[in-house]
Amino acid sequence: MLGALARYVYREADTEQLLGSLDGILGCFSEGRWVHCTNAGKWPLFQYLPALPLRWLGMSLEGIGRVLSYFSLAAFVALLVVSWRTLAPRSRPVAVMAELVLCSGLFIHYSNRSFGEMVSAFLSAALAAAWLRRRGAGLVAVLAFLTSLTKETAFPFIGLIGVTCAAVHRAPGTSWLALLRAERNRLLGAALGTVLGLALFVAANFFRYGLPYNITYFQEASWGPSLAFQLENSVALWLAPNAGLLFFWPLLVLMLVALPVAVWKQRREGATVGWEPLGGLGVMIVLLTVFLARWWAPFGWWAWGSRLILPWMPAVLLVALYAYAEAAESLIRPLVATRVRAGVLTLVLIAVTLPHVASIFRSNEIIHTAMTSRGECVTPNTPATHEPYYRCIRMLAWEGPFTLANAYSFVPHPQVRLRALLATLLAAVGGAWLWRVTRPSSARA
Secondary structure (H helix, E strand, O other): OHHHHHHOOEOOHHHHHHHHOHHHHHHHHHHOOOOOOOOOOOOOOOOHHHHHHHHHOOOOHHHHHHHHHHHHHHHHHHHHHHHHHHHOOOOHHHHHHHHHHHOOOOHHHHOOEOOOHHHHHHHHHHHHHHHHOOOOHHHHHHHHHHHHOOOOOOHHHHHHHHHHHHHHOOOOOOOHHHHHHHOHHHHHHHHHHHHHHHHHHHHHHHHHHOOOOOHHHHHHHOOOOOHHHHHHHHHHHHHOOOOOHHHHOHHHHHHHHHHHHHHHHHHHOOOOOOOHHHHHHHHHHHHHHHHHHHOOOOOOOOOOOOOOOHHHHHHHHHHHHHHOHHHHHHHHHHHHOOHHHHHHHHHHHHHHHHHHHHHHHOHHHHHHHHHHOOOOOOOOOOHHHHHHHHHHHHHHHHOOOOHHHHHHHOOOOOOOHHHHHHHHHHHHHHHHHHHHHOOOHHHHO
8 A cells, every 4th residue: 555655646736836946945045145035935944854955966846746745655654653652552452543543534645745744743743752752852852843844833732732741741649840840851852942943934034035934924814714704614624524624534533522521431430530631632622723714724725625734633642542541442442342343343444544545546636626616716815805715615615516425436446446445455454453452362362
């Protein structure tokens, strides 16, 4: 399956614009023009780090685009490894379930895309994993720095990850002051890495615009929707059939909804389980939703499903499952208590995975149909286009033809069906794996 993904790596339109700015940046370097390089582009800094040296060494723009796609594929594999290594010592059933959740949603599609979301998701999850496993402050600082370069809006979420991971390690009866002392080095490391990332963005914006902030993004922020549309976007990010995570990543959403219920049940039965990590993750999800709802392109379209919310979801899942492994296991075991239930879960895995497989190998047809079925939405950069634009994306998010149904129709396509069969076999192995690790040791022997 990885081989198929590698052969079908896809260079996105945003990447084309980033690649188109590389020669202009190198030209400014050669001329010694370190301020107001108008050809530098607006994009976050992380993808420039490999792209500029490769272009300076003479690699073609097409080749660099493929490298960025390969980075996404490597990040997807690394995300699975980091999640497993973090969760398996806590609970193997929970670790297996995390792998299945990560492999059943939007990341299948973005695993071979040149968008930066996949690498950003890995780095934020790696930062959370390093903190949860109490790695050194140096590693935390490096990961915080790299994560800060993936999005100009990453800084508050890095802070929330750090505070929430610190709260996970608070033992019953431990004061917050004692916890602060124990986590001081990691907190300082994360702060240092984040400040360095912010400083680099300021320097890059002086280079691009002659000002410490990104003029282009500030201008696009002025296109933001009215309060009524912001409320609609907040709901659509989670519940819209053509955009919401509930439809495009149902296992993730169901896990995040069910876990607080399981924790509440544990507390009712007398377990000393703290609410603080859930509170931190809840604040993170609310802020992410609010920020995206205020943006003119809340879903990151043209794209598959809701793209811009993705970088932080694996970190949220990882922290939640690590902090509440026992509660999560209490949710998972009943799902595979018998062979029949394990078989039903496997069928569900297959059903939610197949449209994402189709979206990889026939993405032009599927996404083009989704984005143009009622005419293209004109950018809201003038008062005349503002209201029509938001009505347009409302229709695209909520009304038919439905994107996932269209994707299912491509599963029998010659370019899809073999990969769909591979995905089906992988889901079957995953379901069997989860069923096996929930058996008593004597039964497995």
